[in-house]
Amino acid sequence: MHRHRRLKRLRNVAVPLAVVTAAGLTYGFAAADDDSTGAGTGPAAAAAWADDTADGFASVEANGQQGTYGGRDGETVTVKSLAELEKYATASDPYTIVVAGPIKMDPVGKEIKVASDKTIVGAGTEGDIIGGGFFLGEGVHNVIIRNLTIRDSYQGTWNDKEHDFDAIQMDGAHHVWIDHNDLRHMADGLIDSRKDTTNVTVSYNRLSTNNKAFGIGWTENVEADLTIHHNWIRETEQRNPSTDNAEHAHLYNNYLQDDPDTEISSSYGNYARGGTRMVLENSYFQGFTNPVTKDEGAGLVQRGNVFKDTSGRNESGGTAFDPKDFYDYELDPAADLPAKLTAESGPQAAIGTTTTAAGTKAAKTLTVARDGSGQYDTVQKAVDAVPAGNSEQIVIAVAPGTYREVVKIPAGKPNITVQGTGSSRKDTVIVYNNASGTPKPGGGTYGTSGSASVHIEANDVQLRNLTVSNDFDEAKNQDLQGQQAVALRTIGDRIQLVGTIISGDQDTLLMDSPSKDIRSRVYVTGSYITGNVDFIFGRATAVVDRSVITLKKRWNGDSGGYVTAPSTADGRNGILISRSTITGDVADGSFHLGRPWHAGGDAALDPQTTVRDSHLGAAIKSAPWTDMSGFSWKDDRFAEYRNSGAGAGAAGEDRPHLTDAQAAQQEIADWLGDWTPGAV
Template sequence: MTHLRSKRLPGVGPGAGRTLAAVVGLVAALGLGAIGEAKAAPAASDTTTSAARWTDRPHGFASVAGGTTGGAGGRIVTVTDQASLVKYAAAEEPYIIRVSGSIDVEPFGSNIVVGSDKTIVGVGDTGEIVHGELHLNPGTSNVIIRNLTIRDSYVEGDWDGKTTDFDAIQMDTVDHVWIDHNRFTHMGDGLLDIRKDSQYVTVSYNQFTNHNKAFGIGWTTNAKTQITIDHNWFTGTKQRNPSADNCAYAHLYNNYFTDQVHDGDPVWTYGSWARGRTKMVLENSYYDGVQHPYQADATAELVERGSILRNTTGRHDEWGDAFDPRDFYGYRLDPATAVPALVTQFSGPQARIGDSVTLHVPGDYPTVQAAVDAVPSGNASTVTIAVAPGTYRAKVHVPSNKPNIVLQGTGQDRSDTVIVYDTPAEYGGSTGSATVRIDANDVTARNLTFSNDFDEAAHELRGEQALAMKTNGDRIVFENTAFLGNQDTLMTNSPRLTTVSRVYIRDSYIEGDVDFIYGRATTVIERSVIRALNRGSTTNNGWITAASTWTGNPYGFLITRSEIVSDAPDGSFHLGRPWHPGGELEAVAQVLIRETELPAAIKSSPWTDMSGFSWKDARFTEYQNYGPGAAVTADRPQMSDEDAGSHTVADYLKGTDGWMPYARH
């Protein structure tokens, strides 16, 4: 595949900004700003450079100096046992490793070594590593660990962690690591240890719970580590929240500290500590019931602004200039008053993160097909292939063993991202012709254009069919998509005549001339524009549909609440004809066009015979169409109100599994 033009846009999780904005609004509406006393909070930084929430891309220091991509570009694997996790985590090549369910590590407290170029992410919100540690050896680079619970390697009686070193995650002399949306609890020594000159690290939206020494950074004489720590919840911990020893730059913002363990220790019960020569900036956080909420050695620098202190005691040191985080990256601050609500709800593992993996084209993968190839066979969870704006000239095949894929154009408009090729059906039939072929079930495409730009005029062939899209799978959805071609633009099919596959097309655009919407799948086209192209004839410019519905299937094609447009001469276009592939007698077209605007180009007798099969033996009907091409005549069967009540979008799509893709709108 050749990528002719592209521009990268930041990935934004669907609806994330709206969800969090709503929470912030709710907090404000409830008057929670009256809790505690806060200093004047700084203004949020420019949103054009700030990292968006709920993306699959790191922010903060993990995003600079080349960034952190984890296992991007590698295959996706799902692991359910320790042996598989150990194998893939330590492999030399990149992997996206999905942890499904709970993995009990043996022997108790053992390390699982994580090599470079890895993403480890929990499936749903129940991925767990129990009784074991993820360990990054010196020299490890480019690692993402997300959406996991790591728990319970605590040895009874070892509250100080002096006899075991069973951390949740430990790393020495590593670079570019993102630790995000995890839950760490009840481990043997530290929950998270980032040690010995590790660099370019971001720790975000995690929960540190039920522990003595939560989060340590340093163990070095060099002031080298650059780290961002945001939106974490420290609850039921005593110390190291975090302890930052000799960090070149430590940026803490929007963290929540509550329910601190108090055992009478006057020194080693504390919140955040800038130690050695650390330069720390601490912003808009919320400390509730914390002893020594933030403190700094005389050799360190600590700048604090905008935080709320509630029922706190002891040290709250501020001296020196530290640094300006915006010299390194953009970010957005939440109000400190909103932190408890935001962090308690959105920290820790989230089903919305673990239910989907996003693969970026280009960048992570050079082509759309390369990203499809990375999806595991029998894929059970959603994988989103985010395709950047550009024109991609190559074919794409989603095989039947790779379900649950979302093809998502990331441009502002569907025309920004185009997948196109130019093969006619003469070279390989409909399968060989299709620019994109979807054989898998449960595939969705959004905000994309699919095109076959085969030039009919430049070739003399026996057939001019040239497909932009062919589907065989069930439960296929197209939203805000365009299909461009001439003859046979869009084929919605099924693996065999008696197998019913369903396709739902909404808010889309389809163009062509001869039989350009055809096949045997149950297909709903709703709220879309269908353009019947002008081939230059004054009498016959083509057919919109050529359905081949199985006689045992009452639902073929439904075009509803849409608009058919054409600049062809008046009365020169047909609504459709019955296609019986290979003379198959049990392929009897069913087409209903209802509540749709028809242009003057539609013939007064719009249904015609095909290959010796009469249109009158097919199941062609209209219902409440309008526009200059609409009419009620003997040659235009109309569906009754009673029958129309059982030929709705829901009736066509529900099948035996109650599929309702339209309910998302």
């Protein structure tokens, strides 16, 4: 594919552009299955997203356009207001437009008319478009819409005939790439590709909680070419997608999920209508009614798909085409898609942050390798080498291997990133096996907080692309008083865990603060957290976003446990789990979402956990909250909002749900305040 490259000019509109030098793949530090690639080859590499171009039919030369690369040849601007976004999106010049915070459409349902040669990208996971979307009209071309959350133009009627409020509508456009977005809860369709719109690729998006997901057609011509791959489509009734009169429709590696006993039920899945020629490969259909349908005149070739708990029509027939006549691609096994796409789809923390601007200082790198090929052979030695009061960015690049050591980043050493340099987060492991009751060399025991394998006491610290584990063996130490064994303890402010695995049993991840009068914020994204009892806990203001929380059986094989145990101070936000998956190989109905930890019996605390927009497996109890140490959960703050899955349930006395108005005050931005996480 032809790639255009030229030096970009950087321009700030609302806030400074984030400076990054950390490694990242095209799709960032995604939390796929534990064996997946989570980072690039080294911390000095620039973020890759700025030069990304589309794959699939959006990459094919046609209509005078050589691939889809958006606004890469123009200026990069950062916007935080509707006026700024509309100004640059509608301009005639090319622009890369970084959306660095939530933007509300006014009026509700407004669709900004995007001009050609634009990239509109969310900054990490902070680019929310609320109450409206985008329109690409006749002849508009070379547009990338990426890494955004576009949501909430819903007007109270699922099959809404009165409000044409789409997330993205295209009428006669060409060469469009829609990638890594979260599209949900709109009044009409999430994506409409109409009136001979062609050379479109739609990849790694989440389309959910809507009546109509993705409609293609509104034309008598059979000439549109589209590639639709690696999307997670769930809780949508129709147009999943409905493909009408497309000459070449290539659908592969999509995950279509319809949960039972919810407000929305699927009427059909992939639909080849009219004269469409469709190739449908290695997709996963779960719970769908009529998962694959076709009109008599359509050609639909199926191969390698998985159908679980589906019913009704599942059709194929006729002839289609060979996608490899147009472009190269690789298929993932269909069976891997639920785990892969629940974690990898949607906005990613490493997309939308920019490469180092002129005049800024790149991070200093210290290297660690067990075999002696680095500057240091342990992680702690590298931390020790960072000067006290450090003010510059330090990246500790850790080569693949298992580092059996306790690592402590003291309060006087901020601005440190510890990053694994392997191809998977599993390649670099920091592990130890202290428990609360483990005797200390100088007498006494470690206690819960002291048992951590990694302690982060400093501010502005990041962990990336690695595993932190506590492998204390409960079965072999049943005589020990104090089985709690922390993998990671944080007490600093502005802590990021990106593309990590945090693994243990009881009390895995302790997110704390120096005292209950001090706020400490933690942002976890694209990560795995594993445990069984109170394994996400503490008094920090903490966000677990787009991650997989894995429930684990206890040492004796029994199921049962508690996901969270917040000890939030009064007047402060506690633990927010958002856009994540909670699942595990444990018994159905055996786990609580949380219970209130009044540390030290402090009745003045006001513990809080909110779980929203997440997929809950069958292990979650129908009454998901419970009491702790004589304190009732009903006296504290525990709630859900718009969750799905077998473990989700309707609002009730034992299962409080937020109202829409309450949920609007419990967004990620409300937790993080003036801090926007980004790469180093």
